[in-house]
Amino acid sequence: MQRPSRRTIVTLGAIGIMTAGLEAVLGVTRRTRAANHDLFQNEALSLPSPQEESDTSVEKAIANRRSRREYGTQPLTRQELSQLLWSAQGVTDRSTGYRAAPSAGALYPLELYVVVGTPGVENLEQGVYQYQPEEHELRQVKSGNVQSRLRQAALDQEDVEDAAIDIVVSATDERTTQKYGKRGKLRYVPMEAGHVGENIYLQAESLTLSTVTIGAFDNERVRQIVDAPANQRPLYVIPVGTRP
Ligand SMILES: Cc1cc2nc3c(=O)[nH]c(=O)nc-3n(C[C@H](O)[C@H](O)[C@H](O)COP(=O)(O)O)c2cc1C
The missing domain is CATH 1.20.5 (Single alpha-helices involved in coiled-coils or other helix-helix interfaces)
Known part of the structure; x- marks a missing residue:
């Protein structure tokens, strides 16, 4: 060679x-x-225990509930964030694991992501977090403010960026379709997102916060922004903030 x-x-x-x-x-x-x-x-971030008492009756909260699209410059407190997430998906019966919002077959297909932007939440880094209902904790998914990207993905609706946080309600349909088939995906899962949305509305009303449920957005872009797995579909983006 x-x-x-x-x-x-x-x-x-x-x-x-x-x-x-x-x-x-x-x-x-x-x-x-x-x-x-x-x-x-x-990284698990604990949340304060939710309160089950307030000065606002459920009737008053229903009567006063509105989609409120004006936000203040104050951040939310951790107690307020705790309360909002508990009202949406908190475990309310430890013996059965049943949650604040009803679920077909108690299969709980919904995941909650919290996009913390500006003014955000007291003592909580900007970023994306996932709510862990059993532990009533947050798990950080990523850091950094993604509210502007989320706003663009939601047809440039300014509420998404103006609010302190956005709660993204995302569904893993298979949890429900494995028992209920197509009906689960077409009806039960979106119905459950509706229950979650209403609970957040009423809890926000009771806490004198502003919120609106947003359904107009690019599903795939929202999914990617919160780092949700490919088998999930976001159903709601829910901005929440203080009132001006
Ligand atoms: C499924 C659904 C999707 C919605 N999507 C949007 C939206 O993309 N943007 C928005 O500003 N409001 C949205 N809303 C809020 C409605 O505009 C609002 O509920 C309606 O105007 C009635 O007002 P109220 O909530 O104050 O009673 C949505 C509401 C629902 C139930």
């Missing part, structure tokens, strides 16, 4: 060094990403 020339050896050596360098950089990037992902996956 012919011996490689000196030039070939130098060229191959340079390629080898560049490849090793690239691998090292990519390796570090991959490890950093994995570490961040693990950090976010594992």
